[in-house]
Amino acid sequence: MTDLRMTVAAAVQDAVAAVTGERIPLPHVGDPPRPEFGDLAFAVALELGHKLGRPPRQLAEELIAYLTEHDTEGVQRWEIAGPGFLNAFFDRGFVLGRLMGSLHQSVSETAQGPKVVVEHTSINPNKAAHIGHLRNSILGDSLARLLRHQGVPVEVHNYIDDTGVQVADVVLGLVDLRGLDAEAVRSMPDPFDYACWDLYTEVTARLESDERLAARRHDVLVSLERGEGTDAEVGAVVVERIIRRHLETMARLGIEYDLLVHEGDIVSMDLWSTAFERLKASEHVYFSEEGKHSGCWMMRLSGVSGFEDLEEPDKVLVRSNGAATYVAKDIAYHMWRYGELDNPFLYRKFSESEAGHITWQSGAEGEKMPFGDADHGFSVIDVRQAYLQSIVAVAVASMDPDGRTDRHTHFDYEMVALTPRTAKALGIPLTSDDQGRPFVEMSGRRGVGVKADDLLNVLRDRARDEVMERNPDLPEGELKTLALQIAIAAARYFLVKFTRKTVIAFDLEDALNFEGETGPYLQYAAVRTGSIFERMQDDWGVSVEEAVSTVLSGPGAGSGAFSGAERVVAADGELEPLSLDQLRDVLGEKENDTLWDLALQLARFDRVVDLAVQSAEVSVIAKYAFTLAQEFNRLYHKYPILQEEDLTERGVRLLLAYALRHRLRQAMSLLGIPVPERM
RNA sequence: GCGCCCGUAGCUCAGAAGGACAGAGCGGCGGACUUCUAAUCCGCGGGUCGCAGGUUCGAAUCCUGCCGGGCGCGCCA
Numbered sequence: 001m002t003d004l005r006m007t008v009a010a011a012v013q014d015a016v017a018a019v020t021g022e023r024i025p026l027p028h029v030g031d032p033p034r035p036e037f038g039d040l041a042f043a044v045a046l047e048l049g050h051k052l053g054r055p056p057r058q059l060a061e062e063l064i065a066y067l068t069e070h071d072t073e074g075v076q077r078w079e080i081a082g083p084g085f086l087n088a089f090f091d092r093g094f095v096l097g098r099l100m101g102s103l104h105q106s107v108s109e110t111a112q113g114p115k116v117v118v119e120h121t122s123i124n125p126n127k128a129a130h131i132g133h134l135r136n137s138i139l140g141d142s143l144a145r146l147l148r149h150q151g152v153p154v155e156v157h158n159y160i161d162d163t164g165v166q167v168a169d170v171v172l173g174l175v176d177l178r179g180l181d182a183e184a185v186r187s188m189p190d191p192f193d194y195a196c197w198d199l200y201t202e203v204t205a206r207l208e209s210d211e212r213l214a215a216r217r218h219d220v221l222v223s224l225e226r227g228e229g230t231d232a233e234v235g236a237v238v239v240e241r242i243i244r245r246h247l248e249t250m251a252r253l254g255i256e257y258d259l260l261v262h263e264g265d266i267v268s269m270d271l272w273s274t275a276f277e278r279l280k281a282s283e284h285v286y287f288s289e290e291g292k293h294s295g296c297w298m299m300r301l302s303g304v305s306g307f308e309d310l311e312e313p314d315k316v317l318v319r320s321n322g323a324a325t326y327v328a329k330d331i332a333y334h335m336w337r338y339g340e341l342d343n344p345f346l347y348r349k350f351s352e353s354e355a356g357h358i359t360w361q362s363g364a365e366g367e368k369m370p371f372g373d374a375d376h377g378f379s380v381i382d383v384r385q386a387y388l389q390s391i392v393a394v395a396v397a398s399m400d401p402d403g404r405t406d407r408h409t410h411f412d413y414e415m416v417a418l419t420p421r422t423a424k425a426l427g428i429p430l431t432s433d434d435q436g437r438p439f440v441e442m443s444g445r446r447g448v449g450v451k452a453d454d455l456l457n458v459l460r461d462r463a464r465d466e467v468m469e470r471n472p473d474l475p476e477g478e479l480k481t482l483a484l485q486i487a488i489a490a491a492r493y494f495l496v497k498f499t500r501k502t503v504i505a506f507d508l509e510d511a512l513n514f515e516g517e518t519g520p521y522l523q524y525a526a527v528r529t530g531s532i533f534e535r536m537q538d539d540w541g542v543s544v545e546e547a548v549s550t551v552l553s554g555p556g557a558g559s560g561a562f563s564g565a566e567r568v569v570a571a572d573g574e575l576e577p578l579s580l581d582q583l584r585d586v587l588g589e590k591e592n593d594t595l596w597d598l599a600l601q602l603a604r605f606d607r608v609v610d611l612a613v614q615s616a617e618v619s620v621i622a623k624y625a626f627t628l629a630q631e632f633n634r635l636y637h638k639y640p641i642l643q644e645e646d647l648t649e650r651g652v653r654l655l656l657a658y659a660l661r662h663r664l665r666q667a668m669s670l671l672g673i674p675v676p677e678r679m
Numbered sequence: 680g681c682g683c684c685c686g687u688a689g690c691u692c693a694g695a696a697g698g699a700c701a702g703a704g705c706g707g708c709g710g711a712c713u714u715c716u717a718a719u720c721c722g723c724g725g726g727u728c729g730c731a732g733g734u735u736c737g738a739a740u741c742c743u744g745c746c747g748g749g750c751g752c753g754c755c756a
Contacts, residue, residue, distance in 0.1 A: 033699060043698060043737095050736055082699045083736075124756070164756050296754060309681050310752065319754040326756050386683070387751060414684075415750080438748070466718070486718090497704095498692070501684060503749065510691070510705075514718050517692090517704045524718050532715045539715095604695090611695060623693065626703085637711090637720045657715095679718070 004074050004098065005029045005040065008088055011072040012042050012063070019062045022048065035593050038079060038087035039600065045084040056084035074098070092596055093583030097557055099603050100548070100655060103662050111153040114375030117337055118144045121250065121257070122159040122381070124166040125242040127200050128193035129249050130449035131506055132382070132416040132442050135495045138672070139413055140380035141255040142496060142618040145670050150613060155371065158257045159333060162239040162264045164326065166200075166444075168220040169207070171235045173199040176216055177206070182233040186241075193245040194451070196238065201447035225323060227268055247351060247359065249452050253488055254672045259371050260350055260361040266329050266336075269344045269364060275332035276318070278340070284398050285317065295320030299327075304394055315391055327388055331395040338407055339373035340399045347371065376407055378616070383412040383501075411616055413500040417441050418450065419507040426450065426508075439505040450506065459487035462512055463520075467679070478677075485674045489519025492672055496618045497626075517626050519673050525629035526668060526675045529661035532641055539642070540574050547575055548658050551651040556580030578651045586652040594638060595656055598631045602659050605666070618671070625667035632660050 009026050016024050030041035045063060049056030060080045067078045067086070076091040120140020123133045140156070147154045161167075174180045177199070180188075188195060207214050223231035243260065250256075266272050279285040280297075288296050297318035307313040317328040324332075335341050348366035350359045360369060381389060389410040397405040417439035423430060428448050434440050442449035463486035467479055474482070494511050498504055514520040533544040542550075551557070554577035587596050604624070612620040641657060644650040665675055 028696090030698070031695075037699075041698085046698080046736070056736075085699065161756065166756065293754070306682085311681075312752090316754050321754080323754085325754070330756095383684075384750060385756090388756090417749095441750095470716080470718080502692075503685080505691085507691080513705075515705085516718095518718085520718055521704095524716085528716070528719085535715055608695080615695095619693085620695075623695095623703090630703085633719060634721095636715075640715065642715055679716080 004095070007073055008040055008075055009042075011067065011070070011075075012044060012086065015063045015066045015070070016044055016048065019066055020048065020052065020059070022052070024048070032085075032087055035597070037081055037085070038089040040088040040090075042086040042088075043084075045086060049084060060084035060086055091584065092587035092599070093557075093580045093585075095603065096583050096587060096599055096652070096655065097552070097580065099599060099659060100552060102603075102606075103659060111148065111151055113152060115153045115155060115373070116147055117155050117157055117372075117374040117377040118147070118380065119157040119159055119337075119377065120144075120380035121246065121255075122161070123246055124161055124164065124444070125239040125246070126166040126170040127197040127242070127444055128191070129246050129452040130442060130444070131452055131455055131495075132449065133246075134253075134452045134455070134491065135413065135416050135504065136380055136382065137250050137255050138253065138492050138495045139411070139500070139618055140378075141250075141253075141672055142492075142621070142670065143378060143380065143411065143616065145672060146609065146613050146618070146621070149609060149666075149670060155374065156256070156258045157337070158260050159330075160239065160243060160260055160262045161326070162235065162262050163221075163224045163267070164263075165217070165221060167235050167238060168217055168224055168231075169203045170196050170200050170238055171220050171224070171231055172213065172217055173203040174238070175220075175231060175234055176213060177203065180234070181230065182237050185234055185237045188241075191245065191453070192241045196242060197444075197447060197451065200444065204445045224264070225267065227264055244351070249456075251353060252453075252456055252484070253492060254674070256353060256357045257359045259347070260359060261333060262362060263326075263329050263333075265345065265362050265364070266332050267324065271336055271341060271344055272324050272329055272332045274341055274344075275335050276324075276328070278335070278399060279317070279331070279395070282398060284395070293320075299391065299395065301391065301394065306390055327391055330388070330392055334377075334379075334392050334396050334408065335399055336372050337374055337377055338396060338400070340396075343372055345371070376409070378409045378411045380411040380413070382415050384415065386410065386412055409616070411500075414503040415441065416495075416504045416506050418448075419505045422450075422506060422508045423448070439503065450508075455511070456487055456491060458508075459490050459512065460484055463487050463490070463514070466514060471678070482676050482679070485676045486514070486520050486523065486679075489523050489673045490514060491519070493517075493519030493522065493622060496671060497622045499617060499619045520679075522625055522629045522664070522668055522673060523676055524679055525632050526661070526664050527677075527679045528636060529632065529657055529664065530675075531678070532657055533661070536642060542574060544658060547654055550575045551578050551655055553577040554579040554582065557583055575651060575654070576647050578648060582648050583652060586648055592652075594631075594635060595652065598635060598656055598660065601627060601631055602656075602663050605663050609670070621667055621670050625664060625671060625673075628660060628664045628667065632657075632664065 009029050012027050013024060016022055027042050027044045030043060032038055032041040045060035046056045049059045063086055064078050064080050074091055074094050075088045077089045079087045079089065081087050118140055121133065121137045123129055144154045144156050174185055220231045223229040224235045284300050286298055286300060288294055288298050293316060296316045299315045299317050301307040301313040301315060315327060316325055318324055345362040346364060346366035347360040347369040348363055350361040352358050379389065393408050393410065396408050400407065419439060423440040430440065460483050464479065464483035467474065467482055497517065536542055536547060557578050557580050586592060608620060608624045612618060639653050641650060641653045644653065668675055
């Protein structure tokens with residue numbers, strides 16, 4: 001369909017050349033605000049008219065005359081409107097036939113081309129995941145799905161910061177406050193991440209007044225950095241157990257990873273020291289002899305665009321005690337990710353899903369695998385880390401042999417906070433600062449937040465109640481599956497329906513809603529499309545594919561669509577082959593404008609996916625899927641399919657229902673929203 | 680102080696790279712289930728697109744200034 005728009009745009013371009021002698025770039029294809037204005041709109045006459053000093057309306061008339069004389073594929077007629085818009089009216093039958101033919105073409109066969117890394121989740125492995133982390137993982141997972149849909153080879157990374165203070169604090173709690181050793185920590189009951197959530201808050205509070213504990217934290221950090229000593233042993237158990245919990249939580253949502261990269265390995269396997277040597281050789285890194293940062297290795301950022309207004313733009317990479325900072329290790333990881341450093345890693349299996357997907361982890365032992373060395377990459381990290389990410393981007397670009405600056409993208413998004421109402425309902429004590437604010441920021445340190453598993457559990461239980469009410473006879477197994485599917489839909493849709501730059505003020509009541517613009521609404525529409533075809537199979541013994549190929553087997557109707565499909569003809573009186581003229585007649589009727597609108601929506605699919613990828617905006621897909629579901633629900637009420645007596649009307653509606661089912665399911669799959677059997 | 684982001688209906692948000700009467704969901708009011716499932720659909724009410732200038736044939740959209748809100752600017756991560 002994209003090409004059809006391009007074809008028409010090119011026709012307009014030609015018309016302009018013929019009429020005015022002006023060579024213009026391919027004109028922008030607009031969407032008219034109302035159906036009376038046609039299907040495509042061009043403003044060239046307005047732009048050009050003023051430029052050439054000619055009345056736009058008159059110029060438009062000449063262009064229309066030219067365009068009307070010269071046929072353009074897919075265009076039935078042209079009209080002039082308003083101050084001088086050129087409006088094209090599609091040949092509706094032709095477009096529908098083309099739409100049907102395009103349905104199975106946009107699915108990527110096998111991934112090929114340069115590899116793209118999507119890094120997401122990367123939660124500090126010291127506590128349970130909360131809904132802010134969920135936004136990250138869901139956005140990242142959806143992005144990966146979008147890229148895969150476009151045939152891009154995607155590698156999903158989850159970066160594990162196993163050597164930082166966050167882990168150290170929990171180790172401190174387990175060892176010093178609870179008196180546990182590694183073995184005891186290993187045998188703590190689940191949910192381990194919940195226990196650590198509380199412990200982390202407790203330690204944070206204690207550290208404020210307990211100087212002895214604060215001193216101990218320093219030792220723990222050193223132990224973690226070096227990977228030596230009993231604290232490091234405990235730390236390793238904590239990290240491993242927490243990561244397993246995080247992956248279980250994400251698996252509930254259908255989110256999987258290809259590789260876990262441990263920050264500790266970056267140091268122990270000399271990835272950092274190699275990177276450091278490279279950086280030192282460049283002009284971007286220098287040793288500070290004096291002043292505030294005396295004894296530190298610094299990254300030079302003064303003079304770099306974006307940093308010029310900072311008071312002290314340069315950034316510490318190596319502390320005066322010789323330890324690399326978080327950014328430094330992150331830079332090393334990114335350099336490795338983009339193939340700027342030799343790969344020192346070996347890989348072991350970390351886990352395997354029921355479906356057989358393996359998550360690997362980097363380390364000193366295991367087998368060689370072709371991870372890393374990507375052409376492009378996205379780091380899904382919230383906008384609060386924009387400053388650090390820009391430093392990483394500068395470092396990566398400075399190391400690139402070709403000087404490319406577009407290889408690394410910080411996929412930034414705003415945070416998830418809590419509405420005061422929800423914070424209150426959860427019993428979170430509000431500080432006086434919080435009182436007057438529009439939302440309450442979550443904080444792992446203070447234990448303020450909604451845990452991801454808690455949200456999923458509440459959604460699941462609520463879904464279960466709803467299902468039982470509507471469908472009391474459902475067997476327990478199906479009930480369980482369905483409740484979880486609905487919970488996934490509700491959670492995933494809620495976290496991607498906002499644009500990236502919108503702070504989500506999480507409101508439990510809104511999130512628990514299953515009506516209106518929600519994930520379950522999409523599922524309901526998808527289930528309904530399915531039930532039509534199920535009924536058709538039961539009553540007539542005709543499968544969907546048979547039905548569609550029957551209708552499209554008329555002269556000209558398919559225009560190559562379903563050409564591979566066998567021309568099955570359903571029984572007399574149920575469906576009949578339609579000709580191109582019949583499609584035109586049905587869709588041309590004024591009262592069928594709703595059907596035509598749906599056809600146009602469906603035709604947008606590929607363009608919508610492109611837009612979503614280009615703008616890295618998953619909400620575009622969410623809105624689109626919602627629009628499809630909405631259009632279908634309207635159609636469902638207004639236009640019965642199986643009951644419709646006129647076989648021509650019936651046939652067209654069936655085609656649209658089929659196309660809709662296909663596209664809606666695809667869109668939902670891009671969002672990771674499952675389609676239930678029934679609801 | 681400097682930088683980035685945001686300000687659109689009572690509430691929560693879209694607005695497809697400047698276009699033709701500003702949209703959706705929720706909430707409110709009123710309707711539609713012997714019909715392919717009412718987690719649905721239909722109707723009604725509701726907006727000086729924060730304010731002021733500017734660019735343009737045309738601005739919610741681009742530019743400048745101001746007001747209001749959020750976030751960031753560590754030898755933490």
